[in-house]
Amino acid sequence: MRVPMSWLREFAAVPGSATGRDVADRLIAAGLEVETVDEAGADVSGPLVVGRVLEFVEETHKNGKTVRWCAVDVGAEHNEQRPSHTDDGSTTMSRGVVCGALNFEVGDLVVVSLPGTVLPGGFTITARKTYGHVSDGMICSARELGLGDDHTGILVLRPDEAAPGDDAAAVLHLRDDVLDIAVTPDRGYCLSVRGVAREAATAFGVDYADPAGSGVDEREDDDADGSGYPVRVDDADRCPVFVARTVTGVDPHAPSPRWLQRRVQLAGMRPISLAVDITNYVMLELGQPIHGYDRDALTGTIVVRRAEDGEKLTTLDGVVRTLDPDDLLITDDTGPIGLAGVMGGGTTELSGSTTAIVVEAAHFEATGAGRTARRHKLPSEASKRFERGVDPRAPWAASRRVVELLVEHGGGVADSGMTAVGAVPPATAVDIDTTLPSRVVGVEYTPDEVTRALTSVGATVEAGAGPTVTVTAPSWRPDLTDPYDLVEEVARLRGYGAIPSVLPMAPAGRGVTSGQRVRRRVERAVAAAGYVEAPSYPFVGEGDFDALGFAVDDPRRLAVRLANPLSEEQPLLRTTLLPGLLATLRRNVGRGNTDVALYESGLVFRRGPGTLPRPPRLPVDRRPTEDELAALEDAVPEQPRRLAVALSGAREPAGWWGPARQVSWADAVEAARAVASSAGVRLRVGNDEQAPWHPGRCAALYVGAEVVGHAGELHPRVVQALGLPPRTAAMELDLDRLVGADEDADAPVRAPAVSTFPVATQDVALLVDSSVPAADVEAALRAGAGELLESVRLFDVYTGAQVGEGRRSLAYALRFRAPDRTLTADETTAARDAAVAAAAERTGAELRGA
Amino acid sequence: MSAPNSEYDPVEVSSLHPDEVARMVSDALSAFEAARDLDELKQARLAHTGDRAPLTLANREIGALPPQARKDAGRRVGAARREVGEALARRQAVLEAERDERVLVDEAVDVTLPWDRAPRGARHPLTTIQERVADVFVAMGWEVAEGPEVEAEWLNFDALNIGPDHPARTMQDTFFVAAEGADGADGADDSGLVLRTHTSPVQARTMLARTRQTADGSGEPGRGMPIYVICPGRTFRTDELDATHTPVFSQVEGLAVDEGLTMAHLKGTLDHFASSMFGAGITTRLRPSYFPFTEPSAEMDLQCFVCRGASVGDPERPCRTCGSEGWIEWGGCGMVNPRVLVACGVDPERYTGFAFGMGLERTLMFRHGIEDMHDMVEGDVRFATAFGMEV
């Protein structure tokens, strides 16, 4: 809502010394979000005057442009000693001005910026030579003056508006401070000058004159004798009040007064015609949306009713709208003529020939008007107000004001009769304990202060039993329905600055959960291992799954779909972190960050095949039952937290120490090991084939018997499809399953027995089939070696002619130690032989050189 | 070794003569002194203390002397050998020290050579600021609550006093989940699910979990009141990415429900939070506002931690962080609307609550001078790396 200060001052006796900024500060403290204070017209200075065109010569120049060389009377104070002839044959002094516009006649009043004038944009006027003349000023267009967009010609004033030499800034009402207020949904009454002025008056503690008077005027109400335009309301719930008045004999060519146009324009609307400007003006002033109908285009009784299924209406914006049975309509005998409270129709629109106007000022129920506006995507000035709550008593005053202005400025005649259907819904009364504000806000308010505060916002307060009072909110405050709403009024009138700062004492808490702790630990470990965190958006598309090589029936294609995605390419929610992470990797490489290792920890979204269950619509006037909540929970998709890494380029850069070490599948597997070890979970690795990994370089990651993720080098086709560097590697695992994997994660660790007896070392080289995983050989050695084994380490892998085709040699260092004695050579050898025997039995290993 | 020879004339054994012994000592000492390194000293040692050295030979000849002369000669030769041995040890120590020094010099390297073989990783400031916020509150006894990102509409809106027709429901530009093959049991053609538009549903979830009843004995009963939780997390609105907006953003919200809580406790909590994050003495300011889930509601401004208000009205000292306003809009807050307490099973006659929330992207932007949202969401490693492991 944009409120010109001159308008606000008509109703609130704000001190003359208070600037727009001062008023804004008080309003902000009272809870209105004043975003800016525009100093309209402040960018115009210097001698901007009214001039009369005395005579002109039209000259067409070589460039094809026609200009007028004008003699303009700009008043005795400003005229040069340059006599010119006037219409009536007399002679007067003038100035010579070149003008490129042709939309004026001799005798017209125009606006002249004399040399020294500064116009919006810092444009300074000087006397300058142009088209062979010295132009001693400039005749201005509306746009050049900051009065809107009109630049089709110069601004021509009406003959009775001013005289040559008058200060044009005053004539045009150029200067005003405008408060731009973002009105929150609970303060619909502040979508009017009336409401904002009331807040300003309260904030300054000054007098306020309500432009709506007492609202319903009983005398006028009595005049509703049925002689007005016939109206019938079929849905009184959605339209409790409908007031109609008629004005006839309006001059369709009568212009809007300059001040009215200017205020409408400063308030952010475009001046159009007298009748339209007046309906907008009254809406801005009182917050009551008004609709004007061309009476001669109306046929029969105006009926307010719900739409029938499939009914159609062409709204003022020229769009044909198919109506919903929930839409409330204004109709006449021809059918729908308007969407109630949202937008009128084209057939009864006020036009350039309208002389008889039926003025509608009706009250429409808030949520219904909101639904219709949303359904048809028509957030209009009217629907915006109805949706936030309009004063149901305002239609009488508002329609009267429209009629008065049409009579005064359009030469119309008010019909004696009026129509008023329905009645103002009774206000609800709220009981409030006067100690409640103190108990909620933490500031002491006396019962007297509570009563005074509520009275000052327009409520009536009646004493009740004990500390309780009964409060009836004013008709323009439909938001005041609960005791807590009243608490806010009390608190904001004293000011939130009065609230002290007291730190509450929370009881001893449980700290972060084990899951939260593990997540922190894991993410720190991954970062410490050289990975940079890169959170990505969760939006993906089928194309991402195709690029990753997911099979048609891959369960990861079962994704939650958005009804209104930002991009039609990515309407799904991720089931894997890889699309976003790999896109980030590619972006980094594109920016020259070629050696890159990234990680992301985030939620993915799972759904089963078939129908998505819908959560029940639960009540809000009580706590749902456990069964109701369980049904709700069942419908929320599973959202496990996963962690992924992706890396490419050099894992270790080239340096003076030697060449770089390029990223390999092993780095991705190692990242998984780092995650598992920091989570305190034992990870097992097995060979696997899974998209999007290279089928020969893909590790399944196991915790116990369960696969929790995969790691390795990406499939070359995936690398190509996504434009990634060759040999890009990636890992992704389910972090939630690591957190939950170790039941005893929070149990204290049992300390190991640290033996101080000497270690005995044995190296063995085992020949195995190349297809035998090293992890299996190691597991066999561990199983066979028995309790004396302290550690196993694979220190060499050899393939080549010496071991034969399809075979490889794995060399292990075995360390043995006893807790209570020094091992003998025989004991060590026996343990080693047992280990080798187990490897032989389980994996077919042969001891090399045996 | 020669055997004792009783017929040997001591006068003839010239090597045991005092002058001769003194000369042997003198020769040895000169040789040691002349040795320039440990190798030369080794040669000198062999020449003057080895098996064939004059003093060694002289020592052997003592046995050949008559008994009366042995004692005298033995003492003389013993003293001489001791003197030579000590001189050798001294010289040995000197030369070893010289050698050690030379080796250390020879082994010197340029330790400014870079050894950056292991690349540095980093955590994203959006993650680390969540941890920092959590730590501030956990230190006060609060707990950290989390919830899903795809959320039931009832929890995201209805339970928070944002009814189906509430204007706030459109204000928030919600991502709705598509109803694919909706069961239509209640005639609904929507999924009833959204991407959460704020972390407030976590507050509702927390209250509902605390008020769980187990009349039939199944499951754990709720822990009851009071509640002091902080809820960080990702949230979603249908804004296109630009310099100041992102459709995926992060919030942190706080909720306290207890007996006797007032807006003064809200203000105290926010002041403590502000000074923990932005420096001792930094406070907050409340302005009346509107949110459906709080009543009274307030906008919360943070005192500018750069100029502390000194830039206001002083064109000589403009402040970029607060635009010379002295205050920075930080978030929204208020007392939990009793309607929300009722929907979540909390008795509004007995308990009051307060809640607050702020955007973490915005917080990072003004705290660290980040000028463009793109930097925050694009994942360029140079951005996160600048922040390291904590913010």
Ligand SMILES: [Zn+2]
């Ligand atoms: Zn500042």
